[in-house]
Amino acid sequence: MTSPAPTSPTSEAGAARPRLTVAVTGLNAVDSPGPGVAVARALLESPDFDVRLIGLCYEALEPGIYLPGLFAKTYQLPYPSAGTEALLARLEEIHAQEQLDVLIPNFDAELYNLIRLAPQLLRRGLRTVLPTLAQLEARDKLNLAAFGASHGLHVPADCRLHHPDELPAAAGQLGWPLVLKGRFYDATVAYTQAQAEQAFQQLSARWGVPLIAQQFVAGQEINIAGLGDGRGQALSVVPMRKLYITDKGKAWAGITIHDEALLALARRFVERTQWRGGFELEIMRTPAGDLFIMEINPRFPAWIYLTAAAGQNQPAQLLRLALGLETPPLTEYAVGKMFIRYAWDLITDHTEFQQMAAGGEL
Known part of the structure; x- marks a missing residue:
């Protein structure tokens, strides 16, 4: 074509x-x-x-x-x-x-x-x-709690699960509800033992084991798209608040927001990890204002076009970085830009x- x-x-x-x-x-x-x-x-x-x-x-x-x-x-x-x-x-x-x-x-x-x-x-x-293999593995869901501890970032407690018999112990450690996650994709919030067992079977059949059981954190869901230069500098950071979430937990609508705490968190992530390439931080902001990193995705998110629409074209900025061209950090973006997906x-x-x-x- x-x-x-x-x-x-x-x-x-x-x-x-x-x-x-x-x-x-x-x-x-x-x-x-x-x-x-x-x-x-x-x-x-x-x-x-x-x-x-x-x-x-x-x-x-x-x-x-x-x-x-x-x-x-x-x-x-x-x-x-x-x-x-x-x-x-x-x-x-x-x-x-x-x-x-x-x-x-x-x-x-x-x-x-x-x-x-x-x-x-x-x-x-x-x-x-691209990030290095060490960077990629350090932020893996299986290693996220240790990653947060080593870099001074708030991350929910979690544990690995290889068999559904381990669910009661995980619930005893993390409490109900708990979140079950596949190694690469998919997550389910389970409120009971029966729901957790069903989610375990579905996720393990699709992604294998181990699965991750993660502490449930209530609050407002925010995602941050960013680009790091591999030397500790964030070349672009754009936060987005989810307005509509599908049954798979995906943002179907969102809006760019300005929040210095979110911008600082993303820049701190890049500085401490020396991240190279695109990334997405999935954030939960609690009613008390604490920011928990729920996941770190090692590539651009599906809503990345919103960054271009808001004035920070992160994929184009990545091209400049790939070619070794001068790549000054982008700092301004339009607040209140929305995306709404449709089928x-x-x-x-x-x-x-x-x-x-x-x-x-x-």
Whole structure:
């Protein structure tokens, strides 16, 4: 599927914009969406670059593949479980065809392989902006409590679960209700033993064990999208308060807010961890005003387009960082900018789906 060629490859000042070919993953724009479509929209609106986008998918039914005007071409990748050799071989094939400049991954599970491959990709001219393996593992849900303690950040108490028989002990330690979380995604609030056992079976069947049982913290849900330069400086921080939350706990509507405590928390996270790349802090603000970090996502969130709409285009800022260009921190953004997601029927032809499913590219 070919998108229209850019009609004005110039910046607002009239200078020619650098032409870049950027690969983006996370095209599953469903009820629990990946960030890829939002990242793509933000990149196409950057005044600094003339971007040609290449989509990278894992399944032929990811809606982002078929959205018009976004991706010049889309290729299918092997699942992360296939390992680094299979991924490198596929990326080399795609790179030979497209001459990629930058790769922006948007799924937690794919980061482990890509971080290991980053030096090899760079030697081939393909740039990434990623945390280190140590950073990635330190903020993992399994290690979050220790991470918070080591960096002086408020994090709920938790424990690991390998078997449903461990639930009563976890409830005795954490109290009811408690939150059960899968290793990479999904969370369920359980108010009773029966609910906890059912959630354990569902989450372990999907994500394996261990699961994480986490202390329930009541309050206002806030998310912060940010970008770190790898040297302790936050290049962009935009907080968003959730206005509507789905049954899967995903923000379906949100609004940018200004709160110095939230901005300071995100900057402290970047400074103390030396984080490199995009991130999202999932925050719970208690009625007393305490800020608990519930999760740290090691990539841009699905609502990242809101940062561009508010004046801090974090995906475009990441491109500058990847290319080694001067990347001054962004400090101003519009407060009160809202996003509201919606569902609509995307119509495509079955031949495009068959081409994607059978050939692995479109």
